[in-house]
Amino acid sequence: MAVRPSPGGSEGGGVPDRPVIRIYNTLTRSKDPFTPLAGDTVRMYVCGVTVYDRAHVGHARSAVVFDVIRRHLAFRGYQVRFVKNFTDVDDKIIRRANDEGVPASAISARYIEEYRKDMATLGVRPADEEPKATDHVPRMIGLIQRLLKVGMAYEAGGDVFFEVRKFPRYGKLSGKHLSELLAGVRVEVDERKHDPLDFVLWKASKPGEPSWPSPWGPGRPGWHIECSAMAIHYLGESFDIHGGGEDLIFPHHENEIAQSEGATGRPFARFWVHNGLANLGSQKMSKSLGNTQTIHDLARRHPPDALRLYLLGTHYRHPLDFAEARIEDAERSLERFDVLFETAGRLAARGAPAPGADGGLLEALAELRTRVETALDDDFNTPRALAALFEMASALHAYREATDRGERPGGPFLVGVGELLALGGVLGLFEKPRDAAPPPEVLARIEALVRARDQARARRDWKAADQLRGELQALGATTEDTPQGTRWKWAPR
RNA sequence: GGCGGCGUAGCCAAGUGGCCAAGGCGGAGGUCUGCAAAACCUCUAUUCAGCGGUUCGAAUCCGCUCGCCGCCUCCA
Structure with missing residues (x-):
């Protein structure tokens, strides 16, 4: 069936009767009606994690939020093509590798695996593509070459920088103005930069760092370029939704836009969707502050649905205070x-x-x-x-x-x-049975005790019945007497 | 300093111009039960940080005040 024109100025998607989904777009700072660029297909890229440590509540929130967004779009009949990356080359990964005396790839492989396990327990479905930065270095180099060709980047001593002043729309996502940013520059300025705001696309590698060959000598990619390269590769130069935590708006996403649109001359992502951050005691939760709660630990103490319920109980754009008591509320x-x-x-x-x-x-x-x-x-x-x-x-x-x-x-x-x-x-809820059945030997014991208690109750021997209930409770079985007989629930702990 | 956001019941949290201000947790009473458990029913904000203003009408719009947070630097 060909794409049918939509006379009468209706939504452009060509699918009649589909309810309009409105999405808050950071780019326009308003809730806009969503329609995909091409027919029924929604192409969506989300910034994943830098894999140098276990995932914490903040990462889980982002993952669960975009998982729900993806599920809802699919529920509404869209074909969703969902890409979420792993940043597996980065200063912190390298530092950790050096500390442990192992290659950087060992660190990233380890935490990619941990991340996938944690997300699976949370019921987060894997993305359609989960590309790693290190598998796409040649594509990044290609993109950097395009930028050099159009004069938006320059090389200096093995490094390549993006020239922010050459991209007039710089700041459109974060609402920042170049002049104000300049005034606020807090980091030491590399004097090879034409402008303090220029950022690195490619950096020459120092000894002991992972490196890839490039036209500018051995080096490694800058942080922002990987997402541009991978998003373009998997989704095309223009696509529908780009997401991530709101702490990525500046500079990461701003720079992604500059690089991508600078190179392609076409609009990059149409909808920018950002989730609010997780706080701990009114302070942002982050690894550098050391105030994180890992999913690994939390998932041991609470059922996955309780964690999901807790994470989804606050609108995704609002800050979320972490308190274990709230997860317990959700559990109840x-x-x-x-x-x-x-x-x-x-x-x-x-x-x-x-x-x-x-x-x-x-x-x-x-x-x-x-x-x-x-x-x-x-x-x-x-x-x-x-x-x-x-x-x-x-x-x-x-x-x-x-x-x-x-x-x-x-x-x-x-x-x-x-x-x-x-x-x-x-919402990704109710997908797994809450608790596994008790081990067979415990099951047999529970059933025997329930029978014994039923008999005691039939004798109206309440004392014995209450004692047996206590024993059942100790085994992890909560009894419920109903008109249809005694039931029990397996809820150890 | 610039940009953005928040302040709703004991706690959490929807609602952003007009039926009684969602829902969850907690609490109180009741039904059921031998007692429990679970569930169900009822109640738990004449009021939305404060003060002014716009409007027939505001938690919702505007202004000011107070308090809190995020980004501007690696970060979901």
């Missing part, structure tokens, strides 16, 4: 969903539940579903989407009670839980 609130899934599982296991009059359940859920969808369409408002998800849970619980009393058929309940699961999936 998750139980309301878990009970639902458990009940549904039990119902389904019992055979095809009866369809029938749903007492308005499905209609109520449909309305809530719309609320989830429109919340996400509105600049990915996950807190609002979550609120609607919680209301769906309430409606389902109320219905569940009616089902227990035999007043309502189980069929609509199962349908509703399916809806909830599907919508949670847009």
Whole structure:
């Protein structure tokens, strides 16, 4: 099917009836309606991590936020081509390698693996491409050569610099003016620079550093050039969305724009999306401040969905204060969903539940579903989407009670839980079973104790029953007595 | 100093001109239960940092004041 023209001045995507997604664009400082450049395909590049240490809450936030953005775009019917890079050559990696007496590549390989493991436990789906800077050095060199050719860069003693004054739109993303930036220059100025704001595209390598051959001698790429080169390579010279933490707006993203547009003469990314930072005790969380909480540790103490719920409970552009107590809050609130899934599982296991009059359940859920969808369409408002998800849970619980009393058929309940699961999936929630089953020997012991307790209860021997409940609790099983008999939940710790 | 943002209930957090100011955690009472647990129901901000202004109408717009944070340097 050919791209059809859209008369009447409707959205340019050529797909009728698709709800408009509005995205806050740092470039325009406003929420703009989003349409991709080419048909249904959304091309999106996000700055990943520099791999010299484990991922912390801030990295997780960014990853989860862009994971949700990607999921929602896909949910709305776009083909998303998502690229997220690894910066695997950098001063800090080199320093760490020297400290440990291993090659830089060993450090980066180690932390790439750790990052991937951490993100997998958080339910962050891998990007379609996860390129490493060191695999694209020739492309960076090519881009630098283009810049030299058009006169926007110059070489000086094995280094190559970008000449900021040659790019008139410099500062358009960060809202900074050259004159003000000049006044604020705080770093020592390399006197080979034509202008203090010029930044390095290529640096000659010092002894003991990783290096690549280049027309300017052995060296390594500057930080910013890798993202330009990789984004252009995987997504083209112009693409839809470029993301990252808001601390990257200046200078990283500003410089990326200058380099890319300077070289290609075409607009680089159309939408710039930046997530707010994670704070610890009203201070920015960062490795250099040493106040980080690693995902590795956090994931040992909390279920992944609790971490996700916590991260998505604040709008992505606002600062997020880290407090473990809030993750615990999220963990508690998750139980309301878990009970639902458990009940549904039990119902389904019992055979095809009866369809029938749903007492308005499905209609109520449909309305809530719309609320989830429109919340996400509105600049990915996950807190609002979550609120609607919680209301769906309430409606389902109320219905569940009616089902227990035999007043309502189980069929609509199962349908509703399916809806909830599907919508949670847009946020990456409810994808994994909460807790693994207990080990077989523990399971057998638990089941024996539950039976013994049921017998004690039948004898109305409350003392024995309470004691057995205590033993079960010690094993990690919480009992619940229901009209249908005793149930137990596996929740060790 | 320049640029950007925030201040909503005990805590967290949506809402950015007009139904009763979402939702979660916590708390109180109730239903159910042998007691619990879980769930459900009800309640928990006449008010949105403060002071002025615009408007028929503002948490939402404008001005000022106070407090807090980010970027301007490697950083998600």
